[in-house]
Amino acid sequence: AQSVTQPDIHITVSEGASLELRCNYSYGATPYLFWYVQSPGQGLQLLLKYFSGDTLVQGIKGFEAEFKRSQSSFNLRKPSVHWSDAAEYFCASRRSGTYKYIFGTGTRLKVLA
Amino acid sequence: GAVVSQHPSRVICKSGTSVKIECRSLDFQATTMFWYRQFPKQSLMLMATSNEGSKATYEQGVEKDKFLINHASLTLSTLTVTSAHPEDSSFYICSARGDLTTDTQYFGPGTRLTVL
Numbered sequence: 001a002q003s004v005t006q007p008d009i010h011i012t013v014s015e016g017a018s019l020e021l022r023c024n025y026s027y028g029a030t031p032y033l034f035w036y037v038q039s040p041g042q043g044l045q046l047l048l049k050y051f052s053g054d055t056l057v058q059g060i061k062g063f064e065a066e067f068k069r070s071q072s073s074f075n076l077r078k079p080s081v082h083w084s085d086a087a088e089y090f091c092a093s094r095r096s097g098t099y100k101y102i103f104g105t106g107t108r109l110k111v112l113a
Numbered sequence: 114g115a116v117v118s119q120h121p122s123r124v125i126c127k128s129g130t131s132v133k134i135e136c137r138s139l140d141f142q143a144t145t146m147f148w149y150r151q152f153p154k155q156s157l158m159l160m161a162t163s164n165e166g167s168k169a170t171y172e173q174g175v176e177k178d179k180f181l182i183n184h185a186s187l188t189l190s191t192l193t194v195t196s197a198h199p200e201d202s203s204f205y206i207c208s209a210r211g212d213l214t215t216d217t218q219y220f221g222p223g224t225r226l227t228v229l
Contacts, residue, residue, distance in 0.1 A: 032216050043119070043206050044157075044220040051216065090156065094216055099145055101218060103156045 002027050004093050006104035013081050014112045021076040021107050023065075023091030032094035033074040034101070035065055039087045047089075050074060061085070086111040116140050117209050119221035126197055127229055134192045134224045136207030142187035143209035147218060148180070151204040163190050187211075197228040 036044040048059025149157040163169040163184035208218040
């Protein structure tokens, strides 16, 4: 069955440090992949998405993600984390043949001052 | 662009009453709207998918008579939690996609429901 895995439940980084959040998907064809961020008590904001083309995708707030078919991964990166980046991050894939999403379990990012 | 609103943001109700949550796409026509439920510190669980002018499609295990969904226009969908019980307390989030947004869903800010 199609699935999205975020191996890290919690990640803590110092402000100014680089960040990489992992996301793995299981799907035979090229999936439609998304990263969303959720601040406490808020809805989800789209950071970036990948459908096809250039495998390095630029998003908002200085985030980028790289699609690697060989590793079935779509990891999210940011070169220098800001305290305001502390939030929950969700990776999602569009379910094959539908417009429904499959969400990963989320990674909670904590940023140390 | 692609803004989705939800109302109310928070609601507290007594057990046995019904609560209606509205989801609106403000600057695009939402062909499809989705309703999710999110438990504390967990991921989003899709409850149902609604297309404008047709009946909602519910995910397995979701009671359609308890969670009534109406998608009466291209900009509005409503979720009514009927005969609410404390176990219905949760964070409910809607999302919408339109013909122009295609495969991307845009999410509302969520509604915190507390049933006493």
